[in-house]
Structures are given as structure tokens and as C-alpha cells.
Amino acid sequence: MTDTAQGFLGIMTGRRQGHPPIAEPEFCSQLSAAAPLFDLKVLVFHPEDVAADGESITGYAWKEGRWQQTVAPAPDILYNRCLYSSRQEKKAAAAALAALSRAVPWSRGLPDKWRVYEILRRSPAAPLLPETRLYTGPAALGSMLAEREYGVFLKPRAGSHGKSTLHARLLSAREGGGMSIRGRSGANEPFRRHFSTVDEGLRWIDRFTGTRRCIIQPYLHLTGSQGRPFDVRVLMQKNGRGAWTLTGMAVRLGGHGSFTSNLHGGGTAAAALPFLLAEYGPAGAELLDELAAAAAVLPPLLEKSCGRLGELGLDFGLDPGGRIYLLEANSKPGRSVFRLTGDSQAARLAAENPLRYARHLLQHSPAGRRKPANMLRYRQENEINGS
CATH class of the missing domain: 3.30.720 (Signal recognition particle alu RNA binding heterodimer, srp9/1)
Structure with a gap:
């Protein structure tokens, strides 16, 4: 069986237990299901499943409501979602990126936290930075x-x-x-x-x-009136015109006695505006606007030093007086916070904007302009039961 589409987006990600053994299966399935709306095909794969010559990859495609294991040619656009927990994982990803060097990178990555601080402390964003x-x-x-x-x-x-x-x-x-x-x-x-x-x-x-x-x-006092630490996650993404847009905001709340608000550390989420109004009164709406303005300034500043980016998760802290601090910038952000707050529009955009931007890259890259329609071919190797 042969499937066709105008462009092919490869998502390189880590492993997890389960079927299929891919990280972020919910996000990957949402993105894959929406891909036909943008005339794209999607394959999710691990770094070690890229052929040494880069001519083919083995991965997982979302077809008819379930994941199927598939062999495919090298992708047109490469979306690297790998988070490295060991030197071996980083080495495997580097080898895969080298083998797929002809694919257009969906985004570059950010350097480590110190280097990001060094970039921003000499920029107009310097007042947002805590001493580091x-x-x-x-x-x-x-x-x-x-x-x-x-x-x-x-x-x-x-x-x-x-x-x-x-x-x-x-x-x-x-x-x-x-x-x-x-x-x-x-x-x-x-x-x-x-x-x-x-x-x-x-x-x-x-x-x-x-x-x-x-x-x-x-140590900053970034704790709400209920004694729980919190920060505000702002997701900035490029759209189908390649322009930065604010996809959504949400508050991440840590547990009582915790000093971090990460969801992976047991935190929960809340809608941003109601939370800020409850904590800061009428000034909460102004703080929301200030957060949006700060988030809009940062992506171009980081791109200038780090190269082209596709999305950024920006984490801001707010002290009791309403002062805003940039806590972290992440070029491979999660997006489950919008599902947890019930913000269906932000959750949908968070999954679809990577496809819009991939389509933009395909249309504006030399490889994409040379690529005739219906070039993409998938060869089904075997199916994995379940979704």
C-alpha cells in the first residue's frame, strides 16, 4: 500500500515503556492526526532507527486511529524532540542528525541555562533575569x-x-x-x-x-497565597507564515512544601487569568499583559544568537509584589499544561502550529520547492496492535 502527501515531517523522540515505545505519545498522535489538514505525513522515530546512510528510517505512523510500524525514506523536515538523559542518548541523536543532514531542521536548539543567561543579560531582557x-x-x-x-x-x-x-x-x-x-x-x-x-x-x-x-x-519567593510555589508557562510558536505567536499561558502549581512547580515533579495546572486575579486583584490583568509583552520580546533575541527556532516554552516567576522573572527558556517544551487547564484552543494550536510551520518551511526551502507533489512513499512493514 502506498500513501502520498506533499511533505514528510519526521519527529525524532525518546523511548518509553509501552506501545508504541515513543515519548509524548498523546502529542505525537494529535500532531499526526492533524497532519493531513496541512498535506503532510508524519513519522515518529528513535535516533537509533535511522539507517547509517540516512536513506531510510524505521518508525511509527498514525493510521486509521492506531500506530503502525513503518519504513520510510529520509524526511523533508526534521523535528527533534529528544531530551537527553545520558551521554549515550546524546551521541545516538547526534549520529542520527548527521545521517539526516539533508533534512531541513524544524528548529535549532537552545544552549544550556548559563549560555542563555549570558545571551540575555546583555539584551533588553536583562531586567527579567535573576542574578545567576x-x-x-x-x-x-x-x-x-x-x-x-x-x-x-x-x-x-x-x-x-x-x-x-x-x-x-x-x-x-x-x-x-x-x-x-x-x-x-x-x-x-x-x-x-x-x-x-x-x-x-x-x-x-x-x-x-x-x-x-x-x-x-x-532563592526567590515565588509562592502564592496558599503557600504553593507557582510559575507561568507561556508557549510561543511560529505559525504558518513563520511569525512568532503566543499560543497560550497557564499557571503551574507545585505541591505544599515543594519548591518547584514542574508538572513532572507532581505539580498541577490552573488557568492563568483567574489565578492572577485571585492572587493580585485587578492588577492580575495588567500582569497578564506584561507577561505577554515579555514573552514576545524573547524569541527574536534568542534567535539572533542561537539560530532559527520554531517554538519556546518560557517559564516566568512572579513575586508577591508582582515583579516578573524569567526562570527558564526551553526549545523543546511540553504542552500538557493546556489540557490540564481545559484550554482546548491552546491545546489544539499547540499541536497544529508545528505542522503549520513545517508547511511554511517546506514551501520556502529549496528542497521543498523542487519537490513534486505525491513524492512521499511509505512502506508498511508491520502493524502494532493498539493505539
Whole structure:
């Protein structure tokens, strides 16, 4: 059986347990189901399933409401959704990208958190940035802790989902002295530690960081009136004209006693405007507009240094006084937050805009202009039961 379409979008992603064994199966199925509206075909695949010569890939196509394993030629557009948790995964992805070098990248990636900070601190977005330093060892961390009544926040330069992060605080004499630490392990499990001396705590943190390169920021009070930490996720995406648009906003809420609001760490979500109005009164609507304005400024600034991007997940913190901080920029953002808040329009756009932008790239790339209609061919190899 042969299927045809004008363009072929390949989504490279990680593995998970289940059938099919692909990360983000819900997003991938939504995107694949909508692809015919844009005259596109979609194949989801793992880096190691790319042929060494880049001429073919084995992956999963969404057909008739279920996933089918399929062999296909190299894609026209390559959408890299891989998140690397090991050096081996990063190496496999690099090899796949090299083999598929003739495909048009859907987006470039962002550098690590420190390099993003270095780019933005010299830009008009600098007022949004919390103070950030490199972690260089116990001595520098001890100095910063001594300057900060509420402690410091330490996180990996290349981390995600709140893993391997911690909040360290010096305890006053009234509290018994020493150091208090709470954090999340590499498996995203919460933990707490107390050390009777500062030196013990600093040594433990140095062992905890290991070979990971980390950054340090002041601990910011980004907690709502109910005592739960929160941030605002803004999803910026390019549309079918290649222009940046704001797809949606949502608040991510951490649990009581948590210091992060990541959904992967057990957080929940809330609609942005009602939450901000409840927290800040009438000023909540103004803050929503300020967040939208800040989000619109950032993508062009980052593209100027990092190359062409297709979407950005921007996480903003708000302190009790309404000051806005940029906490993180992510070039491979999740989008489940809109499903959790019931924002069906943002959820639909979040899945469809990558297709609109892929179509735009196909129409404006030399390869796409040379490509005759009905060139794409899929060869069905076998089917996977279920969806």
C-alpha cells in the first residue's frame, strides 16, 4: 500500500515503556492526526532507527486511529524532540542528525541555562533575569549563601523537569545553626537534609553535584497565597507564515512544601487569568499583559544568537509584589499544561502550529520547492496492535 502527501515531517523522540515505545505519545498522535489538514505525513522515530546512510528510517505512523510500524525514506523536515538523559542518548541523536543532514531542521536548539543567561543579560531582557552565577565549588557557594537570608537555588545547566535541583539555606542561631537543604534527586524524588555545620552541608552539595555543571541563583519567593510555589508557562510558536505567536499561558502549581512547580515533579495546572486575579486583584490583568509583552520580546533575541527556532516554552516567576522573572527558556517544551487547564484552543494550536510551520518551511526551502507533489512513499512493514 502506498500513501502520498506533499511533505514528510519526521519527529525524532525518546523511548518509553509501552506501545508504541515513543515519548509524548498523546502529542505525537494529535500532531499526526492533524497532519493531513496541512498535506503532510508524519513519522515518529528513535535516533537509533535511522539507517547509517540516512536513506531510510524505521518508525511509527498514525493510521486509521492506531500506530503502525513503518519504513520510510529520509524526511523533508526534521523535528527533534529528544531530551537527553545520558551521554549515550546524546551521541545516538547526534549520529542520527548527521545521517539526516539533508533534512531541513524544524528548529535549532537552545544552549544550556548559563549560555542563555549570558545571551540575555546583555539584551533588553536583562531586567527579567535573576542574578545567576556558575557553581565553582564549596567556597563560592558558601560566600553566596552568606549574602542571602533566604538561601540559594542550585540547578544543572542542562537539566529539565526540576531534576537534581536544591534549595540551600543557612540556619540562624535561634534555629540551631548549620544548613537546611531540600531538593529533588536525579529521579525527581523529593528529599530534605539538615547539617549541623555549614562545611558539612557544602561538602554534601559538592558530592551531590558530582560532574554536573550547575548554576546558582538567589532563592526567590515565588509562592502564592496558599503557600504553593507557582510559575507561568507561556508557549510561543511560529505559525504558518513563520511569525512568532503566543499560543497560550497557564499557571503551574507545585505541591505544599515543594519548591518547584514542574508538572513532572507532581505539580498541577490552573488557568492563568483567574489565578492572577485571585492572587493580585485587578492588577492580575495588567500582569497578564506584561507577561505577554515579555514573552514576545524573547524569541527574536534568542534567535539572533542561537539560530532559527520554531517554538519556546518560557517559564516566568512572579513575586508577591508582582515583579516578573524569567526562570527558564526551553526549545523543546511540553504542552500538557493546556489540557490540564481545559484550554482546548491552546491545546489544539499547540499541536497544529508545528505542522503549520513545517508547511511554511517546506514551501520556502529549496528542497521543498523542487519537490513534486505525491513524492512521499511509505512502506508498511508491520502493524502494532493498539493505539
